Amino acid sequence: MVDIGEILKGKYKIEKLLGQGATGKVYLCRNIELGNLWAVKYIYKKHTKIKLLAEIDILKKLNHVSLPKIIDVIEDDSGFYMVESYIEGTPLDKLLKDAESFDEETVIEWAKQLCDALSYLHSMKPFPIIYRDMKPQNIIITTDNKAVIVDFGIAREYKGQNTKDTIIAGTPYYAAPEQLTAEGATDNRTDIYSLGVTLHHLLTGALPKFEETSLLEYDKNISPQMDYIILKCIKKNLSERYQSIDELKKDLNNIKLLKINSFELRIRNRLIISASILMSIISLSMVYLGISAISKEKSAVLDISPEVLALSQKQERPIKVKKKYTDGSTAPVRSNEIKWKSSNQDVAVVKNDRVYATGEGTADLEGFYEDKRLKMTVLVNKAADEVKHVDINLKYLRNYQVSSFAGNGNHTDINGDIPDGDLKNAIISDPCSISFIPNGDLLVTDQRKLRLINKNTVKTIDLETNAEIARISSNGTIYFSFEPYENENQEMIYGICSYKNGITDFIYKNSGTLKVIEDFAFDSHDNIYLLEHEFISTDEEVTSLVYLNTKTKEHKILKELPGFIDSITLDVYDNLFISSKENYSIYKLDKTSQNFMLFAGNEKEQQFVDGINCRFFAPKRIKAVGNNLYILDKNVLRRISLDSNGDISDVESIAGQPGKVPQNNNTGISQHNTYPGYYALFKDPSDFAIDKQGNIFVTDKKGYVIWKISSM
Known part of the structure; x- marks a missing residue:
């Protein structure tokens, strides 16, 4: 078997695992001489050598645009490697x-x-x-x-x-x-x-x-x-x-x-008609017996997905409509059975079960099915990045609303200060990270200070050093990365402190001129996994994954990853995920190979796209909660739903609009204003935290506010 980074036959560099099954694995590789990508299909030798040789023999003969082509076969003691066309899709x-x-x-x-x-x-x-x-x-x-x-x-x-x-x-x-x-x-x-x-x-x-x-x-x-x-x-x-x-x-x-014109088809159609008549008789009998199917249909509720859709021009997305019955059962309804009406056909229309974005603006799509009505809102924007032509294809959850929780949109008060006090009057100046304490209070790093927010007040905690990113362990201990400082040997020192009962303890220190802790997270034992970023040169950056035992203070570097890794999280099973803005992707650590595998997104496509075939623009913060991964993707908060196997079942958007928000736009900062999630405008969201009730709190550095996203 091969490892990520290994070179086969002196010319095929293994880049990542694409998939695996009982008989083998499939890797993505790159020809180091030509730079083009290929798929490497590895088959264990114990699995039917004759069958494999037959497949190789067939693939060697193929040369068609809709079929893969094999270019090389490599054999070692453990199995066969077939190098064939990489089909991106x-x-x-x-x-x-x-x-x-x-x-x-x-x-x-x-x-x-x-x-x-x-x-x-x-x-x-x-x-x-x-x-x-x-x-x-x-x-x-x-x-x-x-x-x-x-x-x-x-x-x-x-x-x-x-x-x-x-x-x-x-x-x-x-x-x-x-x-x-x-x-x-x-x-x-x-x-x-x-x-x-x-x-x-x-x-x-x-x-x-x-x-x-x-x-x-x-x-x-x-x-x-x-x-x-x-x-x-x-x-x-x-x-x-x-x-x-x-x-x-x-x-x-x-x-x-x-x-x-076939006789057989005419007979079959007659049978269908006869069956329909019989079903009608049965339906009448059911009405007579008091369990009318008509009554069941009338009591059914239509469910449409998505209810809110954000697209860039010329994008499209399928619509799902279901009938939900009172007994809990469902039945699909094809969009073609629904009469659709658009409030603005120059913005969006429905055709063949799909929504098509025709022009910039907002349109409400109203559907009529028998005596029932349903509604979808479509937002059509310019591409998020007109230079790169970044597409937008997001399906929003309609039941989320956004309001201001703390901060009033001012960077300081009239005296240039950042006062504490009640939520209505306290200033939130430069909120960076946010976490929940077990008692329900919020902890925010703001202007490199720790600030505690309860239901009514904001209070700054006195520290021996400045704080950058703060996280809370399950036992309530505060941990924060401190601002790098120069020691007596003119070394730049950075690391992590713990804070409990008024005592600050430096549990991890390291030195480096151009090093910084970008993010950290806890496993189920409250030990820390941290991302340590080092800027080496204009052409080279590296991120070290460091394990820190919070009890013994011992630490070790687990992996060194090329480039800039922005965020890290662990789920309840201690599966480790990281996100990279520069790669537009989310990765998961494979516990067997101890390599990070692409989990969501595409390293070549910077887009805003929901659904199983998801794409990301700049995933800068990621957090695992229950069976979901929440991602702060540039200005949009998105959610990956996982199935029982830990695979992606869907990706949806919760709040925030893609693209830049004008920096002089302070509309709606008032705590009295509430917006649907899909209309919310976040200027520069930096972090988020989720409470036990599912409310989400987002820090907005350039909005000078903390937003609350709640389910209606």
Whole structure:
């Protein structure tokens, strides 16, 4: 196995882990001579050497825009390394999880691209290649919306009708019937079946129940022609399917002209009509019995996601609408079933289940479904950075509101002082860090002083030294990084102090001319992990991850990371996360390899994008709370929701607008003003803290205020 930074075969530098499974791992590597990126697929030797060699043999023959290409194979004692094309994009199964389903136009475009790739495989000489594993998980959608097929682990060469498969292979639900029997033999029609199931899943959000079920029962907006095409693909009998992928693509290209005259289809439609009549009779019976489905529908509540959307011009995002019933069940509603009305069509419109930003401004989108109404607010802004054309695609949680908690927008009083006192009159001058004491009080570093804020007053704590960043351990001890000072040996000293019961203790000291503690956090034992940044030259910076035992005061450097790392946090399981503004990304420490792996964002894309395929602009503070990671991304507070496996399930925005806020804009600083989170303007937010009730407090250095974000 390889480590991050290791160089394979003298020319492929391993940069990061992209993913891993039971049989191996996939790394991102860079050709150190040419500088281009490749994927390295590492397979343990104990996992089916014959299967791996077959995959290598197939990939070496490929040369198509929608297929990966292998360029090198390396073997060592532990396994094989296949160097192949790095496909930058998002697995289609993740996109499907986010969108739930896609409009017909999008699916047809991807289907045509996949048909091109399969046609190429089926036309290979001397033997066609049967892919045998078509499913959303094995399709990557690139940043320019191209569909690329990956993972040829069970592909085989087709050597005639009398040649049976040597093994049973395929993914349940997507695999054709002939793949799952010992006597079966796969051919090009096997791939047509799996492609049909995949298209069914993309259009309806569900797998086929059985081949006679019309897609129109899932969504009446799907065209009868597309319904016919997919149902023909997934026939159990091979002779009833499309006989070639080119025949299928021809129908996709001419779908609007496709005439459906088959006797079988007419019979099926009659069955559907008969079933509808029967269901109507059953519904009437249910009404008679007092458990009316109509009553259930009328009592249903519509739920739309997102409720508030911020986009830059020409951006778009899918809409999810669900019916929530009183019994707790839900049912999807396609946007095409809703009549949409925009308050300003020059700003935003809805088309094919998606919101499209057409121009700068604000628009309310109002939807009408039967006797129900729903509303979405769309904010369309200029790109956050017009030079870099940074895109904005944020989905806000509507139920958050923002108000001023402390500070009145003034840097000092009329005498140039920063007085304590009651919350209404106390000055908040330069709030840097913020944390909660177990009793519920807030601790803020302001003008390098520690200031304690309770429900009514602000009080400055007298210290022996100036404080920069303060954090509170679970037992209530205050820890803070102190302002560097010069000792008698003309060395610059920096470090961390503890403060408890009026006593300051220097628990960690170090020296360095251009070194500073950027952030620190506690593990479950109240020991400290700190980020120690060193400026070496104009071209070189390094951040050391230091472990500090708060009881023994012993410390050690765990890792040295290139560049500037801004923030650090640990969750309840002591998983360690860091964020980097310069890399636009969030990383997680892999406990096995002890290397930081990319967790969220993209090191090449500086954007404001929510959803599973998230992007960040400048993540400067990160904090783990429960099953969420909260990120202060430039001027926007965002939230990553994690599933039971610790993977990203969604990313949403809570408060703050992207982009610069005019520094003379003091509108709304009054404590009496309250704003929806998506309208709030933070000038220079520096840190945040979350109380036990879920309220979030944000320090705003240039707004001279502490904001409170609460759930309505």
